[in-house]
Amino acid sequence: MLPNGTLIGEMISFAILIWFSVHFIWPHINKAIEERQIKIAEGLNAAERAHAELKSADVKVAGEIKQARLQASEIIDKAQQQANQIIEKARGEVVSEINRLKAAAQDDIASMAQRARDQLREQVGALAVQGASKIVQREVDASTHKALLDQLAAEI
């Protein structure tokens, strides 16, 4: 059986319907598909970019940590040097103080010994005068024999 007029009319309508779909319906679906593709591609790109950025940030961070460590060790070195200097300085000061104190003490000792010696000498001189006056049975006039006595005291 050949296609009759009814079928041909329907086929023409169907062709128009297909044309309508191709021009007015399919573009919308196609647009949605392409938008999705673009969105996914962009998302993947962004992820890759973020990955690369993360990597470079990691490198940067590692460098900065290294630098910070270097700086820290430098600071520690400096601090140690300073501490050493302070200790040295303190030690010098202490030594000079000790020396000063020692010298002062020695001076004191020397002057005290001198004084003791002088006192002793005077006492001995006095004792000698006493002894001598006893021997000569008369008073030795201290003023007349002062020169003699002083000479005696100096000899002792």
Add this chain to the structure above:
Amino acid sequence: MASEPQGGLTEYIQHHLQHLTPHTSEGGFWAVHVDSITVSLALGVMFCLWFWLKARKATAGVPSKGQAFVEIVLEFVDGQVKDVFHGDRRVLGPLALTVFVWVFLMNAMDLLPVDLIPWITEKFGIGHFRAVPTADTSMTFAMSITVFLLIIFYSFKAKGFSGYMSELFTAPFGKHPLLWLPNFALNLVELLSKPVSLAMRLFGNMYAGELVFMLIAGLFSAGAGLAGWALYGAGIIGYTVWGIFHILIISIQAFIFMVLTIVYISMAHDHH
């Protein structure tokens, strides 16, 4: 169809509304609608193969256009399920996808010229062939009864036997023994109305759509002469306009069938 509609439009339409059935069982229970089964199965297999092939070749990278299309459909359906149903979507998601795409494809058969497939099948000696499975109550009820069984299954699964039974007999009026029967009667009506409305809505829309196509197709053989040709042109315009409008209807009906399936099954999970 048998050449020109000899008995006019009425016979033409009556002829078109006859299903293909085995000759041995005219009118009986086993008068199976071979046309509906064939077309629905073919479309179902086509849908499965199409989505399976796209899913099998799916990449995590930028999708091909075919994959992107499948993804868009899938995402759309999954979004609908997610909006309504807040549970495990591993069964309901694919179910909704199948319902949506399958119903849409079966509905889309309505867009083919009503005489095209019968004309082709006639070459093979088959006189009656209705190409739109969803314009067949057998098909729509087959689907809605499946949904109904799923509603029952998920009601039992979500609430347990005693839980579901107590809900059937005590909601919505109350727990008093006198109210058991009214409760159950109301719940039965509510329950049974779901598959009926689901099936009849789809069937009614598609059947009416097919009928309108046939009525417009009647213009193509309205007569001879200038008036005949004018009517022929009007037929082409009318047929096209109805076809374009029908694109909207088939999409909406497929969508409604899917959404109601989701809603009914998610309702089966809800406790009163």
